[in-house]
Amino acid sequence: MTEETLAAPLPRSFSRAALVLILLSLLALISIALFMTLGARGSWSFVLSFRGKKLLGLLLVSYSVAVSTILFQTVTNNRILTPSIMGFDALYVLIKTGVVFFLGVGALVAIDSQMQFLVEVLVMVGFSGILFRWLFLGEERSLHLLVLVGIIFGVLFRSLSQLMQRMLDPGAFNVLQDTLFASFATTDPTLLGISCIIVGAVSLVGLKLMHSYDVLSLGRAQAINLGVDYKRTVVIILSMVAVLVSVSTALVGPVTFFGLLVATLAHSLVGNSKHRYVLPAAILLGIIALVGGQTLLERVFAFDTALSIIIEFMGGIVFIALVLRRSAR
Amino acid sequence: MPALILASIVTIILAVVSIFVGVSDVSIASLLAGGVDGRAMEVLLISRIPRTLALILAGASMAIAGLVMQMVVRNRFVEPSTTGTSESAALGFLVVTILAPGWPLMAKMGVAALFALGGTALFLRILRVVPLRDVLMVPLVGIMLGGIIGALTAFVAYRANLMASLLAWNMGDFSGIIRGRYELLWIGLACCAIAYIAADRFTVAGMGKDFTTNLGLNYQRVMVLGLVIVSLVSAVVLVSVGSIPFLGLIVPNLVSLMIGDNMRRTVPWVAIGGAGMVLACDIVGRLIRFPYEIPIAVVMGVVGSALFLYLLLRTPRGAT
Numbered sequence: 001m002t003e004e005t006l007a008a009p010l011p012r013s014f015s016r017a018a019l020v021l022i023l024l025s026l027l028a029l030i031s032i033a034l035f036m037t038l039g040a041r042g043s044w045s046f047v048l049s050f051r052g053k054k055l056l057g058l059l060l061v062s063y064s065v066a067v068s069t070i071l072f073q074t075v076t077n078n079r080i081l082t083p084s085i086m087g088f089d090a091l092y093v094l095i096k097t098g099v100v101f102f103l104g105v106g107a108l109v110a111i112d113s114q115m116q117f118l119v120e121v122l123v124m125v126g127f128s129g130i131l132f133r134w135l136f137l138g139e140e141r142s143l144h145l146l147v148l149v150g151i152i153f154g155v156l157f158r159s160l161s162q163l164m165q166r167m168l169d170p171g172a173f174n175v176l177q178d179t180l181f182a183s184f185a186t187t188d189p190t191l192l193g194i195s196c197i198i199v200g201a202v203s204l205v206g207l208k209l210m211h212s213y214d215v216l217s218l219g220r221a222q223a224i225n226l227g228v229d230y231k232r233t234v235v236i237i238l239s240m241v242a243v244l245v246s247v248s249t250a251l252v253g254p255v256t257f258f259g260l261l262v263a264t265l266a267h268s269l270v271g272n273s274k275h276r277y278v279l280p281a282a283i284l285l286g287i288i289a290l291v292g293g294q295t296l297l298e299r300v301f302a303f304d305t306a307l308s309i310i311i312e313f314m315g316g317i318v319f320i321a322l323v324l325r326r327s328a329r
Numbered sequence: 330m331p332a333l334i335l336a337s338i339v340t341i342i343l344a345v346v347s348i349f350v351g352v353s354d355v356s357i358a359s360l361l362a363g364g365v366d367g368r369a370m371e372v373l374l375i376s377r378i379p380r381t382l383a384l385i386l387a388g389a390s391m392a393i394a395g396l397v398m399q400m401v402v403r404n405r406f407v408e409p410s411t412t413g414t415s416e417s418a419a420l421g422f423l424v425v426t427i428l429a430p431g432w433p434l435m436a437k438m439g440v441a442a443l444f445a446l447g448g449t450a451l452f453l454r455i456l457r458v459v460p461l462r463d464v465l466m467v468p469l470v471g472i473m474l475g476g477i478i479g480a481l482t483a484f485v486a487y488r489a490n491l492m493a494s495l496l497a498w499n500m501g502d503f504s505g506i507i508r509g510r511y512e513l514l515w516i517g518l519a520c521c522a523i524a525y526i527a528a529d530r531f532t533v534a535g536m537g538k539d540f541t542t543n544l545g546l547n548y549q550r551v552m553v554l555g556l557v558i559v560s561l562v563s564a565v566v567l568v569s570v571g572s573i574p575f576l577g578l579i580v581p582n583l584v585s586l587m588i589g590d591n592m593r594r595t596v597p598w599v600a601i602g603g604a605g606m607v608l609a610c611d612i613v614g615r616l617i618r619f620p621y622e623i624p625i626a627v628v629m630g631v632v633g634s635a636l637f638l639y640l641l642l643r644t645p646r647g648a649t
Contacts, residue, residue, distance in 0.1 A: 145465050145641065148406070148465050148468060148469055148641060149638065149641055149642070152634050152637050152638050152641065153638070155634040156638065158630065159627055159630025159631040159634060160631055162627045163627050166624075167623070309484045309487060310484070313477060316473060316476050319477075320470075320473065320474065320477065
């Protein structure tokens with residue numbers, strides 16, 4: 001209801017947003033089609049199922065990263081932050097390393113990988129819960145402190161993992177390395193099913209809250225004025241963000257700036273900040289960047305694993321540009 | 330003053346311990362038994378003493394570089410690794426390694442220092458347009474800039490098949506230090522001396538541009554001197570041992586907590602503290618999995634990030 005009265009946008013921006021979405025959908029579909037078919041040799045049934053799994057992994061990651069970044073930016077009312085700067089990737093590595101270090105390689109092999117994944121997601125959600133709660137207990141200005149603390153926690157986790165990895169014997173270290181080296185090119189197929197379920201569940205919750213996103217992005221005071229149960233909504237959204245970030249980290253490892261890139265592009269392409277346009281746009285952009293980029297690099301340039309480096313670089317530049325532009329105003 | 334002497338004595342004890350820790354047997358007894366030409370004496374002269382000297386020099390100069398940086402940027406939470414300076418130096422070293430592999434180490438270091446200077450200048454340039462209402466925004470921007478330069482470096486190294494070398498530079502490690510491999514670090518000591526001589530200027534510059542100009546000092550010149558010191562030290566340490574995270578951040582902050590911000594007084598403390606910290610971390614790294622070694626960057630990463638978190642979280646609300 002409040003949303004209706006707030007939203008009296010120009011018809012022009014409606015059509016522009018719709019046009020952008022249609023264009024992006026087309027591009028995304030083309031990327032997917034090319035990814036599945038380009039350079040395929042041999043039996044189609046094998047190629048399709050093999051690439052289908054890879055594609056599903058990439059789609060899940062695009063979706064999780066895009067949605068989590070947009071929602072995180074909405075809640076923190078800040079277009080510069082992404083949740084993955086907060087040390088999630090490093091925590092994931094630390095948990096894995098800790099298991100091998102304290103329980104031995106046997107544990108990594110013996111425990112069902114889906115079970116492991118669930119536990120990792122829970123630990124990561126717990127960690128982010130502590131950090132986020134601390135943010136929202138304090139005042140809004142402590143945001144930078146939170147991010148800095150997040151980054152430093154990342155360094156601490158990484159250093160601790162390195163310390164433990166150095167103390168492992170070479171055999172165990174090799175097994176561990178194999179499980180840690182995830183990239184866009186190789187997602188773990190055993191985790192796809194459970195990831196789909198988790199992401200689906202989160203999306204259902206997210207859909208129910210859809211009406212409050214636009215109001216939340218007006219800022220804390222405005223949102224409360226407009227009748228949103230601020231604390232409760234924010235806690236739910238942040239848990240969703242934590243789960244989504246965990247899923248993408250477990251599937252492909254660290255991607256610090258990917259979300260930032262996608263979210264920024266989505267905002268500037270759509271031309272308004274209504275979530276029902278920005279969210280799908282960001283997801284589609286994520287798919288185009290990951291699936292299209294992977295196809296281009298693999299099939300055209302034969303580059304293989306450098307996609308993450310390129311995305312990180314571009315995302316980093318976008319970050320600096322954002323900081324500069326915001327302060328120029 | 331007595332406290333400073335006490336700190337020096339602790340550091341000297343650490344240095345002595347550092348000399349006698351290791352796989353090869355070096356002890357007073359073996360030194361006496363072997364005489365001047367014995368094996369123990371050889372190990373002592375070629376490996377142990379250079380290593381300990383390198384630790385002291387690198388520790389002291391990195392800590393001073395952090396202190397100078399904090400004065401110049403006027404922010405407690407910066408040091409070469411949170412401003413993109415170290416990453417820029419690594420990029421420079423990588424570029425010169427690819428383009429001119431035959432150059433002497435000294436020339437390569439010069440290029441690395443120039444890149445470090447450029448990276449730091451870029452950082453300051455960005456800061457000038459960023460509103461500095463929030464102290465924590467400064468290290469954030471610096472870390473991001475470092476991330477971008479790091480990604481660029483990784484990409485170049487990846488294309489040139491130098492990923493392994495890059496990893497080695499990014500991980501500070503003293504295990505490769507022998508006679509002939511550490512002497513560049515004396516340049517770091519020279520920088521420390523200059524920083525000490527110019528300490529009063531940096532203290533004044535730390536009060537801001539207008540204040541400095543009012544006192545008749547050339548603000549720009551002090552800034553440039555500071556940046557040159559920081560870049561040179563970063564490059565020297567990177568080329569000799571690799572990067573040591575957080576050192577320049579932790580030591581000056583701890584010292585300033587104890588005795589305040591007058592740089593003339595803090596410089597000796599910071600230098601001794603830096604040397605002591607590096608010595609202690611290196612000894613831990615050597616003993617924790619004896620006879621194997623854990624690089625100092627790893628130990629320092631754990632200790633440094635934990636201490637940094639402490640510093641961030643204990644900061645009173647008004648300062649954030």
